[in-house]
Amino acid sequence: xxxxxxxxxxxxxxxxxxxxxxxxxxxxxxxxxxxxxxxxxxxxxxxxxxxxxxxxxxxxxxxxxxxxxxxxxxxxxxxxxxxxxxxxxxxxxxxxxxxxxxxxxxxxxxxxxxxxxxxxxxxxxxxxxxxxxxxxxxxxxxxxxxxxxxxxxxxxxxxxxxxxxxxxxxxxxxxxxxxxxxxxxxxxxxxxxxxxxxxxxxxxxxxxxxxxxxxxxxxxxxxxxxxxxxxxxxxxxxxxxxxxxxxxxxxxxxxxxxxxxxxxxxxxxxxxxxxxxxxxxxxxxxxxxxxxxxxxxxxxxxxxxxxxxxxxxxxxxxxxxxxxxxxxxxxxxxxxxxxxxxxxxxxxxxxxxxxxxxxxxxxxxxxxxxxxxxxxxxxxxxxxxxxxxxxxx
Amino acid sequence: xxxxxxxxxxxxxxxxxxxxxxxxxxxxxxxxxxxxxxxxxxxxxxxxxxxxxxxxxxxxxxxxxxxxxxxxxxxxxxxxxxxxxxxxxxxxxxxxxxxxxxxxxxxxxxxxxxxxxxxxxxxxxxxxxxxxxxxxxxxxxxxxxxxxxxxxxxxxxxxxxxxxxxxxxxxxxxxxxxxxxxxxxxxxxxxxxxxxxxxxxxxxxxxxxxxxxxxxxxxxxxxxxxxxxxxxxxxxxxxxxxxxxxxxxxxxxxxxxxxxxxxxxxxxxxxxxxxxxxxxxxxxxxxxxxxxxxxxxxxxxxxxxxxxxxxxxxxxxxxxxxxxxxxxxxxxxxxxxxxxxxxxxxxxxxxxxxxxxxxxxxxxxxxxxxxxxxxxxxxxxxxxxxxxxxxxx
Numbered sequence: 001x002x003x004x005x006x007x008x009x010x011x012x013x014x015x016x017x018x019x020x021x022x023x024x025x026x027x028x029x030x031x032x033x034x035x036x037x038x039x040x041x042x043x044x045x046x047x048x049x050x051x052x053x054x055x056x057x058x059x060x061x062x063x064x065x066x067x068x069x070x071x072x073x074x075x076x077x078x079x080x081x082x083x084x085x086x087x088x089x090x091x092x093x094x095x096x097x098x099x100x101x102x103x104x105x106x107x108x109x110x111x112x113x114x115x116x117x118x119x120x121x122x123x124x125x126x127x128x129x130x131x132x133x134x135x136x137x138x139x140x141x142x143x144x145x146x147x148x149x150x151x152x153x154x155x156x157x158x159x160x161x162x163x164x165x166x167x168x169x170x171x172x173x174x175x176x177x178x179x180x181x182x183x184x185x186x187x188x189x190x191x192x193x194x195x196x197x198x199x200x201x202x203x204x205x206x207x208x209x210x211x212x213x214x215x216x217x218x219x220x221x222x223x224x225x226x227x228x229x230x231x232x233x234x235x236x237x238x239x240x241x242x243x244x245x246x247x248x249x250x251x252x253x254x255x256x257x258x259x260x261x262x263x264x265x266x267x268x269x270x271x272x273x274x275x276x277x278x279x280x281x282x283x284x285x286x287x288x289x290x291x292x293x294x295x296x297x298x299x300x301x302x303x304x305x306x307x308x309x310x311x312x313x314x315x316x317x318x319x320x321x322x323x324x325x326x327x328x329x330x331x332x333x334x335x336x337x338x339x340x341x342x343x344x345x346x347x348x349x350x351x352x353x354x355x356x357x358x359x360x361x362x363x364x365x366x367x368x369x370x371x372x373x374x375x376x377x378x379x380x381x382x383x384x385x386x387x388x389x390x391x392x393x
Numbered sequence: 394x395x396x397x398x399x400x401x402x403x404x405x406x407x408x409x410x411x412x413x414x415x416x417x418x419x420x421x422x423x424x425x426x427x428x429x430x431x432x433x434x435x436x437x438x439x440x441x442x443x444x445x446x447x448x449x450x451x452x453x454x455x456x457x458x459x460x461x462x463x464x465x466x467x468x469x470x471x472x473x474x475x476x477x478x479x480x481x482x483x484x485x486x487x488x489x490x491x492x493x494x495x496x497x498x499x500x501x502x503x504x505x506x507x508x509x510x511x512x513x514x515x516x517x518x519x520x521x522x523x524x525x526x527x528x529x530x531x532x533x534x535x536x537x538x539x540x541x542x543x544x545x546x547x548x549x550x551x552x553x554x555x556x557x558x559x560x561x562x563x564x565x566x567x568x569x570x571x572x573x574x575x576x577x578x579x580x581x582x583x584x585x586x587x588x589x590x591x592x593x594x595x596x597x598x599x600x601x602x603x604x605x606x607x608x609x610x611x612x613x614x615x616x617x618x619x620x621x622x623x624x625x626x627x628x629x630x631x632x633x634x635x636x637x638x639x640x641x642x643x644x645x646x647x648x649x650x651x652x653x654x655x656x657x658x659x660x661x662x663x664x665x666x667x668x669x670x671x672x673x674x675x676x677x678x679x680x681x682x683x684x685x686x687x688x689x690x691x692x693x694x695x696x697x698x699x700x701x702x703x704x705x706x707x708x709x710x711x712x713x714x715x716x717x718x719x720x721x722x723x724x725x726x727x728x729x730x731x732x733x734x735x736x737x738x739x740x741x742x743x744x745x746x747x748x749x750x751x752x753x754x755x756x757x758x759x760x761x762x763x764x765x766x767x768x769x770x771x772x773x774x775x776x777x778x779x780x781x782x783x784x785x786x
Contacts, residue, residue, distance in 0.1 A: 060473065
């Protein structure tokens with residue numbers, strides 16, 4: 001197996017991006033990534049595209065994006081694992097290089113969800129849960145699913161609505177320094193607590209927005225990476241797992257079982273102590289589609305014991321200076337969540353962090369040289385955990 | 394790079410399959426493949442799913458298929474490259490093993506197109522062409538696109554409607570011996586020529602049907618394959634390429650440029666002489682979504698010189714006993730074309746042929762031990778060429 005390094009990253013402004021078409025939005029990230037890598041687009045041997053795209057009139061978006069970006073005849077595969085699709089794209093591009101198929105590959109994530117009206121988007125997302133058994137019969141939306149997690153968690157462990165709100169406050173705080181964020185503005189605890197309920201106990205500020213955006217990462221084999229850059233960021237592990245789509249068959253709603261499995265696999269591969277992963281990691285980007293999801297992620301990833309994740313945010317341990325800074329990009333909550341782009345965006349963001357190239361106010365101290373991305377599709381239907389490092393495997 | 398072998402295959406009956414749900418249809422192929430490989434489903438470390446699925450109420454089908462088939466928590470990635478999606482699934486599973494990620498992987502293709510009414514399916518397929526520039530402005534459907542190829546080809550090279558009909562007659566002839574085929578029945582040249590025009594010069598019998606079906610292949614690393622079977626079928630190459638979505642920008646409509654590129658890459662990797670590939674191959678499955686597509690495939694793959702592909706069928710050189718037997722499964726034309734399953738079905742079929750396990754009347758003589766699959770998405774928006782062999786790379 002060959003080592004794989006990230007040699008280029010690109011990222012569009014996230015937000016409501018009806019100013020551009022889907023291929024134009026993709027191009028913003030592609031262009032930046034190609035320039036960052038210092039390659040010509042014809043050097044790319046394989047592209048994996050993440051675009052869930054069910055809100056779009058284009059049924060097979062890879063073809064039109066390649067055509068617009070003048071990337072033909074490159075081999076392409078579009079991938080989908082719901083909101084974890086971006087990580088699936090990184091995984092596919094990673095495998096293309098690790099297997100010796102090509103020397104340079106690009107993972108591209110792009111989504112333009114605002115092409116459709118919000119109620120329709122909410123319905124389509126809800127169908128990702130489990131259309132036949134759950135959506136069709138009982139009608140839960142995704143905020144409804146996560147509200148079930150939140151109520152069970154709060155009831156069992158004593159977390160409060162304030163704890164949830166604290167996640168939103170932190171992520172908006174860091175987003176305020178990220179010019180690519182959908183909502184680059186601070187909010188107060190009162191703002192969050194006074195926002196209207198969407199599905200009790202989750203309020204407006206507990207929810208990530210419906211965003212448009214694109215992100216790209218260019219990967220290379222070790223030999224090529226050495227020629228292209230002095231600061232390669234290595235993919236030490238990218239591991240996936242899945243959980244039952246039918247929530248009534250899950251053991252409990254206190255965490256995401258597939259996240260625990262994916263983390264375990266990734267830690268093993270990257271040589272991280274699963275009992276104390278924080279000692280290896282400088283920072284993490286986790287899938288805070290709703291604030292409760294970030295708190296469960298702390299536990300599923302082993303940053304806190306089960307039932308104690310809410311204490312990390314209550315004690316501000318996931319701010320810079322705490323035990324482990326989390327979501328310094330603003331997270332899905334405030335950076336935004338164009339679902340096909342999110343996983344690629346996480347990897348691009350962490351690469352920039354490890355290179356110490358992000359805005360000063362949100363730059364994590366890089367001492368251990370390792371970072372983690374946690375990307376969830378559905379409510380854990382699909383999970384990928386990725387470990388990046390400045391140190392070669 | 395590790396060698397990868399096919400150690401198990403499964404295939405549902407193709408046809409109008411409203412008797413089963415999507416997960417049930419998938420299970421027919423999964424069960425057969427697992428039994429054929431002699432493994433337990435928990436041995437599978439990675440699954441790639443091909444399901445275009447835009448006609449389905451389920452937005453993220455991998456989750457419900459894994460749940461139904463009790464395959465959680467296995468890592469999964471769903472892939473899409475239009476009608477070539479099945480090959481993209483095989484490629485992803487291949488890369489998962491070649492890269493050393495896992496030792497056993499499954500590529501699964503399943504499609505249930507009859508969930509929607511035919512006119513709606515035709516519209517969705519047409520959007521795959523190029524929604525914005527072509528479908529929205531001019532309204533071509535896929536039979537319309539391929540009619541443009543047919544008219545240009547016939548005008549330039551002198552092929553006739555009879556030549557197109559001969560492809561349908563051959564493929565129905567072989568389908569008549571394939572119990573898994575959508576249309577297991579012979580037709581005469583008169584039947585084909587007397588069928589109604591759909592888009593001149595293409596008639597009903599020049600078109601593949603709207604089918605439901607599933608196929609699965611289980612791949613393993615060399616070490617594991619040796620333990621599982623005495624007759625591994627090796628993947629010698631699986632190479633993709635793409636062409637412009639915008640047909641007005643193509644050089645001509647006499648062939649598929651991306652098919653030529655994918656074939657060239659695959660031949661190089663598999664050690665096949667691109668000037669005379671037939672001397673290495675016992676048989677091929679090619680993407681005959683319309684009869685003209687099979688004739689163009691002969692040329693794009695180098696089985697015939699440009700402009701002479703129609704002579705191969707006119708002289709019956711692609712029947713058993715001819716230069717190279719093509720589509721002994723019945724092809725898309727008569728075996729059926731459940732678009733996400735097709736590429737996986739081709740690989741399953743060729744594996745069975747190389748093992749000499751198909752019905753006697755349609756078994757190719759296996760002398761060279763090599764076979765080729767050619768799978769096209771759109772009109773060459775995506776193409777994969779796969780080379781299978783009884784001989785290890």
